[in-house]
Structures are given as C-alpha cells and as structure tokens.
Amino acid sequence: MESAEQNYFVGFHVHYYIFTDHPEEVPDVKLGQGHQLTVMTVGSSNRWQEMTLRRMERLEKLIESRLVNEADYVFSLDVDSKFYARWGVETLGRLVGAIHPGYFKTQREHLPYERRPESQAFIPYSDGDYYYGGAVLGGAVKDVYEVAKTCREQLDIDAAKSIEAAWQEESHLNKYFLYNKPSKLLSPEYLWQAHLPQPKEVKIIRSCHVIKNYAAVRPNP
Numbered sequence: 001m002e003s004a005e006q007n008y009f010v011g012f013h014v015h016y017y018i019f020t021d022h023p024e025e026v027p028d029v030k031l032g033q034g035h036q037l038t039v040m041t042v043g044s045s046n047r048w049q050e051m052t053l054r055r056m057e058r059l060e061k062l063i064e065s066r067l068v069n070e071a072d073y074v075f076s077l078d079v080d081s082k083f084y085a086r087w088g089v090e091t092l093g094r095l096v097g098a099i100h101p102g103y104f105k106t107q108r109e110h111l112p113y114e115r116r117p118e119s120q121a122f123i124p125y126s127d128g129d130y131y132y133g134g135a136v137l138g139g140a141v142k143d144v145y146e147v148a149k150t151c152r153e154q155l156d157i158d159a160a161k162s163i164e165a166a167w168q169e170e171s172h173l174n175k176y177f178l179y180n181k182p183s184k185l186l187s188p189e190y191l192w193q194a195h196l197p198q199p200k201e202v203k204i205i206r207s208c209h210v211i212k213n214y215a216a217v218r219p220n221p
C-alpha cells in the first residue's frame, strides 16, 4: 500500500479494495488526496489454488455490487505487488492485460497454457499468442466484468468435472484473452517477479511481485 501510494495513479481518484482473511492485519496507511481504502473480509481456504482462482468470482461480485455505480476503470492486482515507478493513466484502456515476465521470449508451443481438452481453459498447441500474467487484469468496468464472469463460469464447469487448470484463473484468463483480445497490452515492466534477473530490454520495473516464503504464507505446498 505504501509503495502504491507513491506510484499508483497519484493525483487521481483511487478506491482500493483489499480482500483478506485477516482484516486486522491490514496496516493503517496514510492515503493521498482522493484515495480511499475498503477492506473486504473473505473466507479462508486450505488450498492456495482455491484462494487465487476465487478472485474471479470476487471481482464479478464487487463490480455488480459497487463498481458499476462508482468507477470507470478497475484493475485487479495480486496482493503481493510492490510498486517502484509510475503506474498511471497510460495503463487505461477498454480491456488491459500484462505479458507475464517469465514467458515474453517463449515460443508459443512452449507457453504454459492449459493443454488438456477436458478443461474449459484448453488451448491447442496450434493456437495462442502471448502468455498473460494472472496478476494484472484491468480496463473499463463493463469489459472487466465480462472477463470475470466468463472465467468464473468456466472455473465452475471445470470444478464440477473435478479438473483444475494448470495455473488456475490465469489459464482461464489466457483462454479468454486469446479469443477476446485485450485492447491494451502492458509490458512486463508492469508485472515483474523479484526472483527474475532484470534483462537489458526491461529498463524500468514498475511493479514487482515480492519474494515470499511460501511455507509461511501458503496453507499448502
């Protein structure tokens, strides 16, 4: 939150919604003018995969209940994002995704899409273009709503068949974006991971996922 306040839409109206099963641990951060924060308490799970994939349903519900009436644009971001440089209006568009930092040089047949036809997230080896990170999904509220609702429905169909896509909601997001192209693609500058070395092509890291002690923060391996 502190790094977001330094870099994320500074000078614009921002309403953060933080989803957590530990609301009492959200620190009291001094927010800039026009910025506000609402903590949303959510149930826990004994599987991290369930926590991450449930975000589609939470986003769908948040848009239905609040954002349709209060926002033009929305970004859904991983909670472990830390900001190092400006993230501003250049990121806005009808539908916005970010290239995953681990796969921007990977040939498409090696991209980690879901490859089992039984899953709704299935992408055949002959298809695909970019590999999008699940940590960033944004755009106009109505367009993001369509993504969240569709992915939630596809996740439900998979769950009913007891199949979980290779990378949970990220796999379903990749399927959605393949056939419903985002209008704007953010470079991995906006979605970096701290354990990756910074290659020469990437001049600025704007947002980065912190290194975490998985044994401590995840309920299961």
Ligand SMILES: CC(=O)N[C@H]1[C@@H](OP(=O)(O)OP(=O)(O)OC[C@H]2O[C@@H](n3ccc(=O)[nH]c3=O)[C@H](O)[C@@H]2O)O[C@H](CO)[C@H](O)[C@@H]1O
Pocket (backbone or CB within 6 Å): 047, 048, 049, 051, 052, 077, 078, 079, 080, 081, 100, 132, 133, 134, 135, 136, 167, 168, 169, 170, 191, 192, 193, 209, 217, 218, 219
């Ligand atoms: C860089 C990037 O694109 N990262 C994606 C990647 O993993 P990551 O390695 O970035 O996963 P992660 O541990 O950050 O989990 C994804 C997010 O799910 C939430 N969470 C997760 C675990 C938990 O116990 N509680 C909780 O709230 C939280 O917002 C977290 O940031 O794959 C995930 C799905 O498999 C998501 O698509 C992530 O966005």
Ligand SMILES: [Mn+2]
Pocket (backbone or CB within 6 Å): 078, 079, 080, 081, 135, 209
């Ligand atoms: Mn993350």
